[in-house]
Amino acid sequence: xxxxxxxxxxxxxxxxxxxxxxxxxxxxxxxxxxxxxxxxxxxxxxxxxxxxxxxxxxxxxxxxxxxxxxxxxxxxxxxxxxxxxxxxxxxxxxxxxxxxxxxxxxxxxxxxxxxxxxxxxxxxxxxxxxxxxxxxxxxxxxxxxxxxxxxxxxxxxxxxxxxxxxxxxxxxxxxxxxxxxxxxxxxxxxxxxxxxxxxxxxxxxxxxxxxxxxxxxxxxxxxxxxxxxxxxxxxxxxxxxxxxxxxxxxxxxxxxxxxxxxxxxxxxxxxxxxxxxxxxxxxxxxxxxxxxxxxxxxxxxxxxxxxxxxxxxxxxxxxxxxxxxxxxxxxxxxxxxxxxxxxxxxxxxxxxxxxxxxxxxxxxxxxxxxxxxxxxxxxxxxxxxxxxxxxxxxxxxxxxxxxxxxxxxxxxxxxxxxxxxxxxxxxxxxxxxxxxxxxxxxxxxxxxxxxxxxxxxxxx
Numbered sequence: 001x002x003x004x005x006x007x008x009x010x011x012x013x014x015x016x017x018x019x020x021x022x023x024x025x026x027x028x029x030x031x032x033x034x035x036x037x038x039x040x041x042x043x044x045x046x047x048x049x050x051x052x053x054x055x056x057x058x059x060x061x062x063x064x065x066x067x068x069x070x071x072x073x074x075x076x077x078x079x080x081x082x083x084x085x086x087x088x089x090x091x092x093x094x095x096x097x098x099x100x101x102x103x104x105x106x107x108x109x110x111x112x113x114x115x116x117x118x119x120x121x122x123x124x125x126x127x128x129x130x131x132x133x134x135x136x137x138x139x140x141x142x143x144x145x146x147x148x149x150x151x152x153x154x155x156x157x158x159x160x161x162x163x164x165x166x167x168x169x170x171x172x173x174x175x176x177x178x179x180x181x182x183x184x185x186x187x188x189x190x191x192x193x194x195x196x197x198x199x200x201x202x203x204x205x206x207x208x209x210x211x212x213x214x215x216x217x218x219x220x221x222x223x224x225x226x227x228x229x230x231x232x233x234x235x236x237x238x239x240x241x242x243x244x245x246x247x248x249x250x251x252x253x254x255x256x257x258x259x260x261x262x263x264x265x266x267x268x269x270x271x272x273x274x275x276x277x278x279x280x281x282x283x284x285x286x287x288x289x290x291x292x293x294x295x296x297x298x299x300x301x302x303x304x305x306x307x308x309x310x311x312x313x314x315x316x317x318x319x320x321x322x323x324x325x326x327x328x329x330x331x332x333x334x335x336x337x338x339x340x341x342x343x344x345x346x347x348x349x350x351x352x353x354x355x356x357x358x359x360x361x362x363x364x365x366x367x368x369x370x371x372x373x374x375x376x377x378x379x380x381x382x383x384x385x386x387x388x389x390x391x392x393x394x395x396x397x398x399x400x401x402x403x404x405x406x407x408x409x410x411x412x413x414x415x416x417x418x419x420x421x422x423x424x425x426x427x428x429x430x431x432x433x434x435x436x437x438x439x440x441x442x443x444x445x446x447x448x449x450x451x452x453x454x455x456x457x458x459x460x
């Protein structure tokens with residue numbers, strides 16, 4: 001990996017550009033107030049300044065970034081139509097195939113691997129004018145064995161799960177936008193630990209063609225940004241249908257960015273859900289959620305989950321392990337340098353019976369129906385994004401206990417960096433919405449963010 005040098009832009013100017021939202025970057029480039037090359041230099045400056053400590057990128061080439069930006073500026077000069085992300089830097093989790101650029105899947109087994117074609121979402125990003133800044137660190141085969149990334153909020157604490165590099169890159173100001181995936185909690189949890197917005201859309205909303213498959217029934221592409229509206233902008237570009245991914249469906253994608261930016265028609269209502277395992281949550285998180293519920297007052301009611309949901313984590317894991325053992329068959333050999341936690345997951349997957357696997361899939365429908373009844377009474381479910389702030393140490397990626405249920409049910413979720421622990425580390429609030437109603441969830445999330453940060457009704 002080559003790091004950027006710091007030529008071409010003054011630090012103060014770089015800082016001013018880095019402070020802009022992705023929407024502002026796009027609009028200023030479109031108006032000719034900024035050039036894509038200048039924006040690229042600003043974020044190359046940040047990567048050069050911070051990535052030796054954070055270690056968010058596994059592959060990055062400054063010359064490649066500059067070439068893309070220069071070409072985008074040339075196209076604009078010729079009056080060509082501009083894409084929805086023209087000149088906006090985006091980082092990619094290193095399980096997403098990129099032609100002529102390494103995709104190593106977080107494992108030495110695939111070191112030096114270069115795909116022949118771009119993943120579906122990479123082709124879409126290029127078509128919309130995004131600047132690909134590099135590939136971000138993932139855990140081994142996007143499972144639980146940690147990579148080298150550090151938490152930008154405190155390098156002695158974990159940055160979270162398999163999309164840790166993408167979350168950390170946004171949190172450290174090295175990119176305004178990044179892409180990850182979630183099979184258990186690998187978008188929502190890293191976003192919470194690193195203090196950024198993470199959005200995992202409805203299962204199947206974004207095609208996964210050309211992305212390392214771990215679990216066909218669970219894998220979901222998600223995005224990282226500094227705020228809800230930027231997350232909506234990136235997700236809207238990525239939503240689509242690809243016949244090669246049977247989880248996707250045809251039809252016009254929702255206008256996420258437009259709807260997320262509009263005012264909520266009526267003050268939203270939230271259902272607070274005590275997830276299985278809530279009793280073991282960090283006392284600071286429990287106290288903070290209680291304060292948030294009290295602040296929302298009549299807008300928030302508590303909705304208990306029946307005892308059947310206590311088995312949801314086990315059911316999700318059963319599907320994950322069984323499908324992982326199938327998808328990762330080529331890695332499951334004695335000479336492959338895999339971590340013990342990865343080997344244990346593959347072994348567990350081999351032991352899942354067909355009966356138990358199919359039963360776990362059947363329970364998805366049953367448990368989803370129960371949550372749908374709660375969502376009929378509110379705009380979004382409210383719960384913690386993680387049990388607390390990022391745990392100390394780098395040997396674990398933390399717990400996904402508050403994420404797996406929603407991934408199992410295929411529901412859209414978003415984490416908002418609205419809370420802070422006494423040690424200064426961020427804590428995330430998680431909102432959960434109806435399937436295929438991602439725009440409403442994002443609009444509700446924006447309302448909650450503005451309500452809490454501005455102190456009052458954001459519709460006033």
